Amino acid sequence: MATAGEPLLLGRDAVSARLSERLARAARGAGGLVWVSGEAGIGKTRILGEARRLADGLGFRMLHGAGWEDPGTPPFWLWVQVLRDAFGDTAGDRDWGPRAAEALALLPGTAVAAAPAADRFALFDAVAAVLERVAEEGPLLVVLDDVHWTDAGSLRLLGFVERTLAHRPVLCVAGWRDHEAAPDPVVAELAAELATRADRIELTGLDAEAVGDLVRAEAGLALDGDEARRVCERSGGNPLFVAELARLAADRGTGAILAEVPGSATAVIRRRLGRVSQACHELLVAAAVAGNASTVDVVQHLTGRSPQEVAALVDEAVAAGLARDVPGRVELPHALVRAAVAGSVPAGRVRELHRDVAELLDGRLAGDPTVAAEVAGHLHRAIPLVDAADAVAMSRRAADAAMARQAWEEAAEHLTAALGASPPASEVRRQVLLERGRAVLAHEDLEAARGDFVEAARLARACGDGDALAEAALGFAAGLGGFEVRLWDQAQLDLLEEALALLGEREVVARADVMARLSVAVSFTGSEERRARLGEDAVALARRLDDPRATAHALAARCDTISGPAYSERREADAGEVVALARRAGDRPLELLGLRLRIVARLEQGLLQAARQDMVAFEVATRTLRQPLYSWYVPLFRGFLAHAEGDIAELLRCAGEAERIGRQAGSHNALILAAVQRSWAAIEQCRPGDILAELSGLITAFAETAPGGMEVLGLFPGQPAAVRTTALRSLPEAVASMSDDSELLSNLCLVALAGRDAGDPPSAAATLRAALEPWSRRFAVDGIGAGAIGPVARFVGELLLLEGDLDRAEAALVQAERDAASAGAVLAGVHARRSRADVLLARRGPGDVEAAAALLADARASYDALGLDARAALAAEAAAGLGAPGAPEPDAATGSFRRAGGVWQVSFNGSAAVVRHVKGMSDLAVLLGRPGQEVHALDLAGAPGGAVPEGDTGPVLDEAARASYKRRLGELEEEIDAAALDGDAERQVRAEEERSFLVAELGAAYGLGGRARRTGAAAERARSAVTWRIRDAIRRIEDVDPALAGHLRRSVRTGTFCCYDPERPTAWECGDLPV
Structure with a gap:
């Protein structure tokens, strides 16, 4: 040691x-x-x-x-x-x-x-x-x-x-x-x-990790990976230089570690310089000033020497340890050597060289925009030998190039340099402030960006420039894109209101933008009438001005002002137009905004398959931007789908991932919606204490979301019975005060859920049911695609049960089962069947108890399969309590599965239905007739004897087919966009359905990593075909008999070998009926 x-x-x-x-x-x-x-x-x-x-x-x-x-x-x-x-x-x-x-x-x-x-x-x-x-x-x-x-x-x-x-x-x-x-x-x-x-x-220099360790040991400073890497590059990893830099930083601040030249380095380098010729010294100074541009031809030009002379001088420098042997360049070992060499001549000579290098590089700008960064750096260092305005202009040009590469931090650095050379209170300075604010905002530092926007607003206000003030106000309010607008932000509201007042009634795009943003920003603080008027006026003005970008942003804002369940279809259309306009303009952030809005609108209508397509498109678009502001929605949406499918472990994993990425973006929405997903996991797993903890944590962290404080939680799940009873006194006022917005249905469903568990009195149930029943065909969504609550009809049915209206309760729950099946919301369907069992047990009409027993068995098995042990136990407990005479739990289920010409007559535990013939029905009949036996997919597909032919017949899709698919998908994208712009919903749906079919076909033709599947062995072809056929048949059964479909989905295993393995013995009658 x-x-x-x-x-x-x-x-x-x-x-x-x-x-x-x-x-x-x-x-x-x-x-x-x-x-x-x-x-x-x-x-x-x-x-x-x-x-x-x-x-x-x-x-x-x-x-x-x-x-x-x-x-x-x-x-x-x-x-x-x-x-x-x-x-x-x-x-x-x-x-x-x-x-x-x-x-x-x-x-x-x-x-x-x-x-x-x-x-x-x-x-x-x-x-x-x-x-x-x-x-x-x-x-x-x-x-x-x-x-x-x-x-x-x-x-x-x-x-x-x-x-x-x-x-x-x-x-x-x-x-x-x-x-x-x-x-x-x-x-x-x-x-x-x-x-x-x-x-x-x-011995060579230390690596970045060791440099970080050395700085920590010498000065107690903790460098992140990027800082350690920069110190390593600057010092060449030389431990002596690093240690001295660390001590300088400890004495003078962390900025010194990347700015100072330690005396040890200066002494070593000056000693080496003393042993080289004057000509070599001059060459090294020119190379040090040229920096990244120190190619042999540049150094030749700066020193006025021939190629042969430069080559000899480079050899001398390499021998002295002052240069590296790099073909075509005069390269000094590291930044400290460059700084010490440049510091060995008068400052005036260094400025002259910077000017000369800038002039040399200026001619290369047309071929490579990134050269602007080097030119700008040399121009700034050449001031006052060059005009400061030229340096500012070049820095802005370099920032534009960096923004185009999504190098946000680099762009901000260039603009910081431009600000340093900009005249105070000038138009140029105001523009640079706005540009730097946007660059800083792009890498998710809203607080830092707001400083620039405030200063730009001050300059705009001083000269009475409404357009400039509007631009600053929009930047302050989360940037021109407005992907996430902070609510309850008075400073933001004041700036937007001031900009709108200064713009007056002028017919300009800036006014449309400000009205659109203000319509979102005043949520929960202003009147709903004004919000709606601002949104409508913004759309109308943008359309009059025929500005596609402003129109798209105004439409997106209007979607926010009409976020209630009455407008789901209209929001889907508006969001579709936003997506179409964004794609035409190549504006990825705007496209993501439109997709996000359309995803929620489609989920509310129970169009989960269409929403899935948008989620896929959203994920693809986020990969090109690589920004946490957008990418945290990807795990959030995956969590929603996991919730819908009943995979609560995946829901929790996705919530954690969304929160982790969202923190990088400084997104309040991410933190709120991750907590929402965790609360739903607690609800599904029957953890009342955790439900309350999550909801209380939300109110503590974001007090503005609940002006009434913790009192609002009295009506929500997780509360003791006494608290619920007290809270019910204010239920009518609470329901009446709920805004008709995106949270209406989720809040009502949460209160209804708590009421169902607490056994609310009929009057309370009637109050909630009256508020929910108009939306019984909607699908309740919590947040921006966070919680998959499910068909509203389920909650209507459960409330009708509390009211004692059992026939209507059953009808509502049957509808909920169908809506859940149609949407592919597995867990919501199980909940609806479980509640329907309670309705039947309460009614106890002919056959009700037997049907309830089957539903409870189905629910128990489903909850078991989904890992929801507490719910499975509750279902088992309810089933165990069926002690009524004549209603013993059946030892075995019964069913029939028989074909009659072009249809199949199916029954299961007393239910009966007819299903049109498809090949998957025949596959199911074979499996049902051989319970517990594995049947090879080849036998089901019709290959004799089950033999597996060998050979590879090539890719599923050849080049011509792939090109055809690609061309048609492009045509469909244009068709969808055009239909959205024309408001032709029917044409849009047809095009989207065809696109979904083609995407599915391509998915079958390509494996992991985009590799083309080979048609290969017949066994693989049979496995794929039979799996698809059986799933298709079960989907068709679900439309007419959800209970049977659920039983088959749990009991039938597909693959190379298929098997029917029921959770309890089931006697099937299979075969053909006489036609």
Whole structure:
């Protein structure tokens, strides 16, 4: 472990492992030399210290010597120190043997460096003898630091020792600093020869992770991954430079870590510069100023030298460690070297070079817009030699290029530079503020962006510019796109109202935009009449101005003002027009807004399949934007579908993912709707305490959503009976005060759900039922596609049960089952059947108890299959209570499945229905007649004997077919958009149905990762065909007998082998009826 004041060994695990392995070999008698090299500050001395630490643990004796940078240093000074270390105070008291006499003569500093080689041999042999004698007592480590400052004789002696003691337990470890050796070609040649023979360890810079660890250890600063990477690039990962940067940051603030040039780096680089020619120095300065543009041709132009001269000077710079050997470029090692080199000449000369580089690069802008970033940087650094306005214009151009690449942070940096050079209170400054606000907003930092919009609004207000104030107000209110508009935000409202007043009655797009945004922003704070008027006026004005973008935004805003259940179809049409306009304009964020609105409108109508298509399109579009503001909706929508299917574990996983991504975007909606999904998971799993905890947490975190505080929760699920009873006193007022908006049905259904569980009195049930019944054919959705509550008819039926109107309750619940089946909402269908059992048990008419028993068994099995144990237990408990005479729980179910010509007559536990013939009905008949037996898909498909033919007949779709599908899908997209714009709902539905069919066909033709499926073996073809046929047949049965369809869905397993495995014994009568 490093002691106080000793640098930490970080990022050198591999080096430490090599040293450990080499020391172990030396201890066994395999001596030699380890040559540790690298630039100044790279950590050589620390590695030598690590060698000492490891050697100490292995019982090595250690001797030490170091070179010295001084012309008066005596010859062999490196070895004088080693011998002093060896002899210590025992030079005259110990018998070192006859060979050691010459070595002892070194101690007072005898001048033998210039002696003939033959005479020096005795000296070399004597030193080797001393080391060998010391090693007789145990393995020996000789540590030689800074050997770049030693003399040629010492290096020759090191070579002699390395060869002579190669089979003794003597290991020499030498540290050599690259690019710092004295200008003696003999020393350089000897060092190169030693390095070639040695075990060589070439130290390079630390990686970003180790740099972050070092900064934390030196200054207590925690860098994120990006910051550590930037420090690593700036310093080249040099530990000395990084440590000094960290200390500077600790003293002067974190900004210093990427701005300062530490003195250690300056000293090292200036020392290297002192050893190169003036011409090489000038070339390096030009390259340092040119930065990324330091190609050979640019440097040639800046220095006025020929290609041959530049090549020679680059070689000189590389040898001095001031440049890298990169073909076609004059590249300095890292940012600290560039900064120190540029700082070695007067500032005026640096500005001239920046100006010259900008002029050179300006000609390349047409071919590569990203060059604008480099030109802008050089222009800013050349001020006042260039016009500041030119620098500002180029920074804005660079920002535009960055925005086009979705490099939001880079765009903001360019615009920050532009602001620094913009005149105060100028039109240019106002524009740059707006542009930077939009760039910052794009990477989800609304609070930071608002500062720019406020300042832009101040400048617009000062000059009475209504359009400019409108632009600032819209930016402040979540940007021009307005994908998520904050509610209960008075500052936002004030700015929008001010902009609208300043615009007056002018027929301009800005006024349409402000009215549209204001219609959303005043939600819950202004009158509903004004909201609706603002929305309608915005649409009308945008259409009069014939501005597609403004029209789309106004339509989206109007969808928000008419979000109640009465307008689902109208919102679907409006949202479809938004999507069509956005796609024509190539505006992805606007398209996502339209899709989001249409998804909710379609879900409310129970059109889950159409909504699924929009969810897929939404996910595809988010991938191109890669912004959390949009992408958190993807897991949210998946959670909705999981809820509809009864997969509560997946619902919870999706809620967590939506919240995680939403936090990155700073989205309040994400946090609220994730909590909504968790509350629904608690409801479905019968966890009343968790329901209340989630809802209470929402009100605590977002108090503005519930002006009445916690009192509103009295009517919601999870409350004790006494609280519910008290809350019922205010039920009529609470229902009457509910706004006719997107939350109306979800709130009413939640209150009804709590009432059903609490057994509300008939009067309370009637109040709720009267509010819900007009919307009994709607599908209740909680939030923006968060909770799949299900058909409203279910809650109407449950409330009618509380009122005692049992026949109407049964009819409503049967309708709910059908609506759930049509939508594919599995869990809602199970809930409806479970409630219908309660209705039948309450009525107890002829056959009611038996039918209720079957429904309870079905519900129990369904809840079991979905992992809803508490609900399954409640269903079992209800079934166990059927003690009425003549109503014993049946031991086995019965059914018939018989074909009569073109139809099938089916019955199950007393129900009876007719289904049109399709192939899947025949497949089902085979399986029902062989309960528990596996039947190969080939047998069902008609292949004789079940044999599996081999071979591959190629892809399901050939190139021509794929092209045809692609062309037709494109035509359908245009048809859908055109129909939406024309308001032709029937044509739009037809086109969407055809698109769904084609998408399904393509899905069958392509496997995972988009690979084309092969038609392959007949078994695979049969498996696919039979699976589809059986599912299609069950869907058809569901339309006429949901209970039978549910039983079959749970009991029939498809695949290569198919099987009917019922949850309880069922006797089937199968076969053909006479026609």
